[in-house]
Amino acid sequence: MRALLSMLVLVGCATPSVIHPDPVTTPIPPPPPAPTSSAPKVVQRAWRDCKAGPETKTPVASLRAIDWCNHTTVAGFSALRAGLSEVHEYQEMGGMHDTMIQRLGSVSYADLDGDGAEEALVVIDEEDYFTSGAHSQHSTLYVYVLDKGVPKVKSRHPLAFQTDARVESGKLVLPP
Secondary structure (H helix, E strand, C coil), X not given: CHXXXXXXXXXXXXXXXXXXXXXXXXXXXXXXCCCCXXXXXXXXXXXXXXXXXXXXXXXXXXXXXXXXXXCECCCCCCEXXXXXXXXXXXXXXXXXXXXXXXXXXXXXXXXXXXXXXXXXXXXXXXEEECCCCCEEEEEEEEEEEEECCEEEEEXXXXXXCCCCCEEECCEEECCC
């Protein structure tokens, strides 16, 4: 039996397992075509790049003047500071509590409505931890416009956690 196994191992080692093509005769495939969609240039990605500072005073001349790292979002009940916000519900009662964390995901700019003015596309990543043991993660894309020098939310769109949208021909395209 040992002799039979040794013979099988030797035969297996002698047989080439991969045949490499001749590099001279193998055609090089053409480069892939350029994408037809364009993503807005992400100006800032990740809350870790943020620095603490005061909220931008309004009115401003452009949405690019807003410090999104230190901005009170319509996400609700808390303000981002250094790109991060944490709310601990019921903590004041001294026991277990729910925790909601918001982080700046990304900021980019694009003219979505063709009026010549850029909208700000701000993604907020959110994580929720509940005393029941449940945990959820999601992101929200906020589209801001400038209204008399003040940023206002034009629309908001739910996204999968830590994803971005893209812009095609001036139109916002959300991931499936």
